[in-house]
Amino acid sequence: MSIELAPDPEVADLAERTAAFVRDVVIPVEEEYAGVTARAGDAVRVRLQQAAKDAGVFAPHVSLEYGGLGLDMRARAVVFEEAGHSLFGPLALNCAAPDEGNMHLLEHVATPEQKERYLRPLAAGTVRSCFAMTEPAPGAGSDPAALSTRARRVPGGWRIDGRKWFITGADGAAYAICMARTSGEPGDRGGATMFLVDASDPRMKVIRHIETLDESLFGGHCEVVFDGCVVPDDAVLGEVDKGFAYAQVRLGPARMTHCMRWLGIARRAQDIAVARAADRRLFGSPLAALGMVQQMIADNEIDIAASRGLIRQACWELDNGRSAAQAGAMAKTFTAEAVWRVVDRSVQMCGALGISGDALLSRFLREVRPFRIYDGPSETHRWAIARRVVSRHLNGPSRSGA
Numbered sequence: 001m002s003i004e005l006a007p008d009p010e011v012a013d014l015a016e017r018t019a020a021f022v023r024d025v026v027i028p029v030e031e032e033y034a035g036v037t038a039r040a041g042d043a044v045r046v047r048l049q050q051a052a053k054d055a056g057v058f059a060p061h062v063s064l065e066y067g068g069l070g071l072d073m074r075a076r077a078v079v080f081e082e083a084g085h086s087l088f089g090p091l092a093l094n095c096a097a098p099d100e101g102n103m104h105l106l107e108h109v110a111t112p113e114q115k116e117r118y119l120r121p122l123a124a125g126t127v128r129s130c131f132a133m134t135e136p137a138p139g140a141g142s143d144p145a146a147l148s149t150r151a152r153r154v155p156g157g158w159r160i161d162g163r164k165w166f167i168t169g170a171d172g173a174a175y176a177i178c179m180a181r182t183s184g185e186p187g188d189r190g191g192a193t194m195f196l197v198d199a200s201d202p203r204m205k206v207i208r209h210i211e212t213l214d215e216s217l218f219g220g221h222c223e224v225v226f227d228g229c230v231v232p233d234d235a236v237l238g239e240v241d242k243g244f245a246y247a248q249v250r251l252g253p254a255r256m257t258h259c260m261r262w263l264g265i266a267r268r269a270q271d272i273a274v275a276r277a278a279d280r281r282l283f284g285s286p287l288a289a290l291g292m293v294q295q296m297i298a299d300n301e302i303d304i305a306a307s308r309g310l311i312r313q314a315c316w317e318l319d320n321g322r323s324a325a326q327a328g329a330m331a332k333t334f335t336a337e338a339v340w341r342v343v344d345r346s347v348q349m350c351g352a353l354g355i356s357g358d359a360l361l362s363r364f365l366r367e368v369r370p371f372r373i374y375d376g377p378s379e380t381h382r383w384a385i386a387r388r389v390v391s392r393h394l395n396g397p398s399r400s401g402a
């Protein structure tokens with residue numbers, strides 16, 4: 001089946017307007033704060049989001065009903081790449097992780113009442129949220145089945161106890177979507193449930209910011225303790241014991257949107273390196289005329305184009321109701337590694353300037369590295385990709401690969 005890659009004229013127009021907004025409004029703010037959103041603070045987030053609303057580029061992924069622009073996955077691929085051209089772009093458009101993935105999950109799984117209470121303000125940028133799944137060892141990580149946080153029945157609701165870490169955006173979030181075990185034991189494949197926990201509950205405690213290589217995701221990466229947190233029955237998101245299935249509803253598209261945003265940064269790194277290579281003269285010629293630099297420029301271009309192709313394939317499958325498990329895993333693994341290569345080569349082409357704080361390249365390098373770990377480490381995806389291929393071999397050919 002053929003895939004149409006050219007975006008609709010309306011999507012192309014939105015992508016152009018997003019690119020102009022990021023260039024003219026967002027990048028100056030990003031440069032002012034050296035790409036570190038925490039240095040900017042919430043007032044800057046609110047100001048940038050108002051500017052995005054005024055420019056008509058706000059919340060491209062959210063349905064019209066909740067104030068967004070209603071883009072499907074293929075259209076998001078085009079627009080998010082433009083938003084991702086700046087570390088502050090996704091925040092400005094309200095399509096940054098983890099809020100963007102949470103909005104997608106709530107749109108698909110929440111009750112009408114939950115949507116009004118949790119999705120509407122999140123989509124409007126009035127509040128932020130977090131997604132609390134990962135736990136310190138021996139709990140949930142690459143293997144979600146190790147989930148150890150417990151939710152036990154109490155009259156009228158549930159009591160949640162457990163410890164989470166690397167919870168992006170937890171500091172300042174209005175609520176967490178918390179994965180807890182409602183049946184079975186750590187190691188069991190089922191038995192997880194998602195809960196909407198208000199951060200105003202004093203028994204949900206953000207106990208520390210974990211110091212990390214990256215600093216551009218708003219609200220930091222936090223350790224969070226649920227210490228006898230009692231929530232009512234209507235805090236259950238979806239059905240009890242179906243949390244792992246809902247996690248896939250969130251993660252399938254969320255992996256792709258992370259790829260789209262980081263592809264924007266890879267392109268920006270390439271732009272910076274090419275401008276420098278065209279300008280800088282070495283050994284009697286422009287740097288860009290030297291063969292080994294040309295190879296780096298070409299390899300960057302190939303990595304960017306190949307990532308884009310894989311992302312759009314997976315998006316097409318998602319838009320057509322497929323799970324895109326294989327296509328998504330391949331796109332995620334390749335893109336996470338490709339954007340690292342692109343930024344690393346771009347640093348190399350810029351020499352000492354590349355690793356200095358004078359160019360944002362060194363910041364980009366720090367920001368893209370963790371992407372090979374979150375949303376599934378490369379090794380977990382390769383393992384799953386290979387298992388599907390072998391299973392296809394054993395059970396007969398499947399043309400979809402999904």
Ligand SMILES: Cc1cc2nc3c(=O)[nH]c(=O)nc-3n(C[C@H](O)[C@H](O)[C@H](O)COP(=O)(O)OP(=O)(O)OC[C@H]3O[C@@H](n4cnc5c(N)ncnc54)[C@H](O)[C@@H]3O)c2cc1C
Pocket residue numbers: 098130131132133134135140141142143165166167168169212214221370373374375376377378379380383
């Ligand atoms: C910057 C950042 C932000 C994050 N934000 C969030 C968040 O908002 N919410 C949340 O819940 N979590 C978040 N996480 C956690 C993230 O989802 C986990 O780090 C990830 O799932 C890996 O789990 P782990 O760190 O426990 O590593 P482990 O599960 O301990 O894995 C360690 C290593 O084992 C290797 N490995 C894994 N599987 C295989 C395999 N099948 N074969 C061979 N080797 C393998 C990989 O190299 C992997 O890196 C974030 C992480 C980072 C770094």
